[in-house]
Amino acid sequence: MTDETRLETLRTRLADVRARIDAACMAANRDPRAVDLLVVTKTFPATDIALLATLGVREVAESRDQEARAKVDALGALAVHLRWHMIGQLQRNKAKSVAGWADIVESVDRLPVAEALAQAAAARSRTVDVLIQVNLDALPAEDRGGCRPADVEALGRAIEDLPGLRLAGVMAVAPWPGDPDEAFLRLAHVHERLLAIAPEATLRSAGMSGDLEAAIRHGATQVRVGSAILGDRPVIG
Numbered sequence: 001m002t003d004e005t006r007l008e009t010l011r012t013r014l015a016d017v018r019a020r021i022d023a024a025c026m027a028a029n030r031d032p033r034a035v036d037l038l039v040v041t042k043t044f045p046a047t048d049i050a051l052l053a054t055l056g057v058r059e060v061a062e063s064r065d066q067e068a069r070a071k072v073d074a075l076g077a078l079a080v081h082l083r084w085h086m087i088g089q090l091q092r093n094k095a096k097s098v099a100g101w102a103d104i105v106e107s108v109d110r111l112p113v114a115e116a117l118a119q120a121a122a123a124r125s126r127t128v129d130v131l132i133q134v135n136l137d138a139l140p141a142e143d144r145g146g147c148r149p150a151d152v153e154a155l156g157r158a159i160e161d162l163p164g165l166r167l168a169g170v171m172a173v174a175p176w177p178g179d180p181d182e183a184f185l186r187l188a189h190v191h192e193r194l195l196a197i198a199p200e201a202t203l204r205s206a207g208m209s210g211d212l213e214a215a216i217r218h219g220a221t222q223v224r225v226g227s228a229i230l231g232d233r234p235v236i237g
């Protein structure tokens with residue numbers, strides 16, 4: 001596929017997704033400007049990110065440290081104009097590296113990871129925004145990541161005490177299979193409780209290609225869309 005064809009494909013799909021966001025906001029009586037589109041570029045090449053940038057995309061998300069760093073390197077000066085989101089499960093030993101490229105880490109789910117990130121951010125004299133990833137599974141505790149709803153406020157308080165981090169809100173993935181409306185309503189309640197103690201933490205990152213409408217109904221301020229824009233991802237083992 002030539003760059004020109006790929007650009008047109010991305011342009012069309014981006015417009016389709018923006019139209020879905022606008023329609024969902026209309027239906028929910030919300031201002032479309034209150035919902036940011038984050039394009040999830042994991043598994044797709046840096047060349048796609050460059051094309052997306054020419055289409056006005058500024059917010060991109062990656063889920064693996066090594067892959068993200070390679071793309072930041074490949075994009076050179078262009079990378080500086082983008083806002084990089086880390087949305088994948090984060091191990092403590094990767095925090096230092098992630099703090100080198102991520103502007104915001106959406107997948108903070110436990111204190112040791114937050115502490116490692118804070119230390120790495122402070123060492124670079126920078127501030128990293130973080131979201132608490134909330135586990136919305138009916139039976140949490142599998143290794144899918146995410147803080148249990150009951151532990152979110154305590155983690156939020158702890159993050160607020162850490163230099164180098166700025167608590168910006170919450171993130172969640174709706175369980176599959178399951179009812180996304182029910183899941184995102186639960187996220188809304190968890191977020192309200194966090195806002196009561198951390199009023200600046202206003203970002204609610206919820207909704208993907210398949211369920212962004214439900215997320216917008218329940219107050220998402222950011223949707224994370226990959227396949228509806230970039231196409232199907234190769235299955236990785």
Ligand SMILES: *Cc1c(COP(=O)(O)O)cnc(C)c1O
Nearest residue numbers: 040087208209210224225226227
């Ligand atoms: C991959 C991923 C997405 C995007 O999913 P699509 O269904 O491709 O839109 C969103 N959020 C997280 C946390 C992801 O890992």
